[in-house]
Amino acid sequence: MKKVNSQNFKKTLSKFSTGITVIATNKNSELFGKTINSFSSLSLSPPLVLFSLDVKSSKLKIFRNTKYISINVLSKKQKFISDNFAQKKPDWKDIDYQLLRNGIPIIKNCISNLECKIQDKIKKGDHIIFICKVFKVKFNDKLKPLIYFNSKYT
Numbered sequence: 001m002k003k004v005n006s007q008n009f010k011k012t013l014s015k016f017s018t019g020i021t022v023i024a025t026n027k028n029s030e031l032f033g034k035t036i037n038s039f040s041s042l043s044l045s046p047p048l049v050l051f052s053l054d055v056k057s058s059k060l061k062i063f064r065n066t067k068y069i070s071i072n073v074l075s076k077k078q079k080f081i082s083d084n085f086a087q088k089k090p091d092w093k094d095i096d097y098q099l100l101r102n103g104i105p106i107i108k109n110c111i112s113n114l115e116c117k118i119q120d121k122i123k124k125g126d127h128i129i130f131i132c133k134v135f136k137v138k139f140n141d142k143l144k145p146l147i148y149f150n151s152k153y154t
Ligand SMILES: Cc1cc2nc3c(=O)[nH]c(=O)nc-3n(C[C@H](O)[C@H](O)[C@H](O)COP(=O)(O)O)c2cc1C
Pocket: 020, 034, 035, 036, 037, 038, 039, 051, 052, 053, 054, 056, 057, 058, 059, 060, 085, 086, 087, 088, 089, 148
C-alpha cells in the first residue's frame, strides 16, 4: 500500500467502473444539465439516490436552488450527450428531450430516467452531496449502458 496523494487517489478511483448520468433542471424556462458519475442508490424505503457536485462547478448555484431535477442514465449510444453536458456551456439543440409537467427536462432514449425532489445538501470536502427523493421512474430493458472506467468510456 502507498500513502495516498491526489494523483494516486484519482487513479485508484478511476478503477471503479460507473455508469454515466446527466442531471437536469429548469430555471425560468432555461434548461441546465450536467454530466455526473457520482450517482448512487441510497435507500429503498423511502426511495433515495445521491450524487455529488464539485463546489467549483459553475452550475452549483442552479442545482443548489432548484427543488426538482431529472437524473438521466445514458445508454451506450449516448456518449455524445455525456460529452455535451461535461462542457461549461452545453447545448440542448441536438438533444432529444421532453419537458415534464413541472418543466423539468428528461432526455429521451436513455436506459433509465428518474424524476426527483432534492431533499438534503451536505458539504463534505470539496463536494456537496445531494440527496434526492425519487417519485417517478422509467427504464428500458433493451438498451446497454454507457460505462466509464479508467477515465475513459468503454
Ligand atoms: C465522466 C464524467 C463524470 C463526471 N462526474 C461529475 C460529478 O459526479 N460531479 C461533478 O461535479 N462533476 C462531474 N463531472 C464534471 C462535469 O460534468 C463538468 O466538469 C462540468 O459540467 C463543467 O462545467 P461546470 O463548471 O459548469 O459544472 C464529470 C465529468 C465527466 C466527463
